[in-house]
Amino acid sequence: MENTVVSYFFQFDCVKDFLARMSESLGFNVIPLFVVAVFLLAILVVIGGLALVGGAGTLAERKISADMQLRYGPNRVGPYGLLQFLADGVKMFLKEDVIPTDADKFLYLVAPVLCIVGVFGTFAVIPFSDGFAITDLNVGVFYLFGISSLVGVGVFLGGYASNSKWSLLGGLRGASQIVSYEIPVTLSALSIVLLAGGLSFGTIIGAQSNLLEQYSWGHGLPWNWFIFHNPFTIVGFFIFFIGALAEANRAPFDLPEAESELVSGYHTEYSGMRYAFFALAEYIEIFVVCGTAVALFLGGYNVPFKIGGDGIVGQLLQAGVFIGKTFAMYYVVIWVRWTLPRLRVDQLMTLCWKYLTPISLFNLIGCAVWMYLFNGKSFLQLFF
């Protein structure tokens, strides 16, 4: 099929030898078993790792906000309060799971699951390095937008099923916001797809590795990134980022859970582990949208100067570069939250439909015209 984590292993002869010998000695073909085992292991690593990121995200949020407001933040559990999120997790497990009497019980139970499934489903295509993405689907970007729209359904149903005014308002706001901001986000991602000539993350990141062929040392340096490809992509990046903030329900677009007006929005009535599902989905979704922005616009996993080569060290460095860039974006998201005030509902819709959508449409056409006029060359390639 496409490039997967399994096909990465199959390029080594020692793995093939080992499998052949195992098949011989055990008397049956072990390759399917190996494939399933590698996939399960990879999924375990990614889901475990990113669930940890979601937990650590809550801690990072509290620490960074404390830093910005000249406070200490959580500092009781573990050194510098680092174990705070584990304590929170244990607290969530031990809490009573309350279901309101008048709630629609079936939907109340389904909503957090839809949220978490929508977010976990995106892990399948997140490109950590050129060997380690669970699968590099050839419709990867499209798949990511498709599966993450389940989160919108989850938010909406959570608001509806709780049978509370605040939840309902939060859910309605959440769903309308996610549906609206999907358009500029998808359009600006589409302009990148246009430049790269493919929907898979492998193609898109590969196109950002080295633009100037005569200067091969410049592999993976910032001027190869799509954000600096032409004037339209710079604008596109900011539209993507703003829209992604809105899709992940983050401030200044956190209207679905606006705590000063809606108590806590669509998850007002939730408690215990179900609440934790919503919170975890939100924090992991930030990681996912930041990772997508990094892969589309900021060069993805390309290591500067190709340090480490293609071996295991190179793979680890690539994953490090990708995760490092994503965490830098994560910091910006938290920074924005604690700096900017929240928008009003009508301002939110005005921003999306009257500004971001027309600009992103213009951007898409602009990118197409640029591709046609300059034969797909970047701004830099025109001069060197």
Next chain:
Amino acid sequence: MFGTILFICSAIFTICGAVMVAVSKNVIHASIYLLISLIGVAGLYLTLGADFVAVTQLVVYVGGVVILMLFAIMLTGGADLKVVSRYGFTKDPGMGSLKTYVIGGLTSLFMAIVTGKLIYNAVINTTTENQLNMENSVEQTVSKIGTLLVTKHVLAFEISSILLLGALVGAAIIARPVKLGDE
């Protein structure tokens, strides 16, 4: 083998979701079962090698249509189903009239014939070429679909885009706030 298991799972998803949509009395629950059914259809496309169509199914139906249906249900509100007849009795409305029963009966008869034919063909022709061939069915479909859309099927493409544009304009006109000066 693995593909077959996935195919059967998707088929079960699709059929169970569809049955639950028909059986369920709560319309919001029905739309959630519809969501399950549509995800199952996406799975069917995927196992048959149409990756682009599968993902489009996810984007359009899960992300768009189901959310819009939920919105429509919520914003129109539940109707008060108790009807008072002119003699003062409250009565539950029937499920339909003679006209709807005739149309529904004919439609289901037609559907039954088509499905029956399909199943009959599938049972009769169990040669190897008609079976699911999943080993070499996986190939790049995106570029092929793109090329065909703007060459061979460009007329259908343009007509559907005009249809969508009309829907967009209509929605904008309906949703436009009525000013006091109008009318």
